[in-house]
Structures are given as C-alpha cells and as structure tokens.
C-alpha cells in the first residue's frame with residue numbers, strides 16, 4: 001500500500017523514531033542491517049544512510065526519514081535542515097538499508113522497508129571534511145553525487 005508503516009507490525013512500534021511515513025510499509029530500528037549481496041527478482045536491498053528529522057516543538061513536522069546511498073549528502077542534508085529557522089528542531093544520520101521485496105503472503109504490492117541502525121554519524125569530529133567532499137562531488141548538471149576519488 002505504501003501509505004505509511006504497518007499498524008500491525010510490532011517492529012514498527014515502540015521506538016522513539018518510528019513515525020509514520022508514506023512510501024514505507026515498515027520502518028525498523030535493527031542491531032544490524034540486512035544483507036545487500038543477494039539480490040533476487042523479488043528482493044532488493046541497498047545499503048546507505050538515513051537522515052531522520054522532526055520538529056518536536058509544538059505541532060511541527062513528524063519524524064521523517066530520507067534515505068541516501070552516500071554519506072556526504074546525508075550529512076549535509078541533516079545539517080542544512082537543522083539550519084531551518086523553525087521547521088526542524090532535531091536530526092540524526094544513521095547507517096540504513098532500503099529493502100524492496102515482494103511477498104504475496106503479506107501484500108499484493110511491493111513491500112518497502114527502511115532499516116535504521118547504529119549510533120548517529122552526524123556532528124562528529126572531522127565533519128568539515130565530509131562537507132568538503134560533498135562540495136567536490138556535486139554534479140552541477142545532474143542530481144547525482146559522485147564521490148571524489150581518494151587522493152584528489
């Protein structure tokens with residue numbers, strides 16, 4: 001259905017940052033991410049990074065997750081969002097995986113799950129190096145981020 005995480009799944013409940021978000025059938029906090037090395041026609045996993053943000057002050061934005069394949073745009077997105085004057089009061093960047101699978105026992109549609117894991121990666125020492133890598137990897141004529149080659 002993809003109109004928000006399952007209301008019947010225990011793993012979608014009971015953690016602070018679960019939220020409800022269109023586009024994901026499940027959002028799970030997990031100790032380790034699912035394997036991304038065994039793609040099949042009905043099961044596809046991409047590893048990356050998820051930025052979670054919200055506005056906990058008043059009735060602001062609910063907890064929302066944005067998935068990136070690369071760390072650099074995730075770190076920049078989180079930091080820039082937090083610079084919003086009013087709309088975002090907190091954020092975190094985590095290792096994550098985006099899984100799309102087809103399981104006729106659960107749904108007639110594809111099932112999309114975001115897995116979030118580990119300690120926050122944002123606001124660590126050396127983050128300025130990540131900002132610099134992001135700037136070098138921006139492609140001005142496309143939406144793609146191209147990680148700079150090491151040593152350049």
Ligand SMILES: [Zn+2]
Pocket residue numbers: 005006009010011012025026027028
């Ligand atoms: Zn779930």
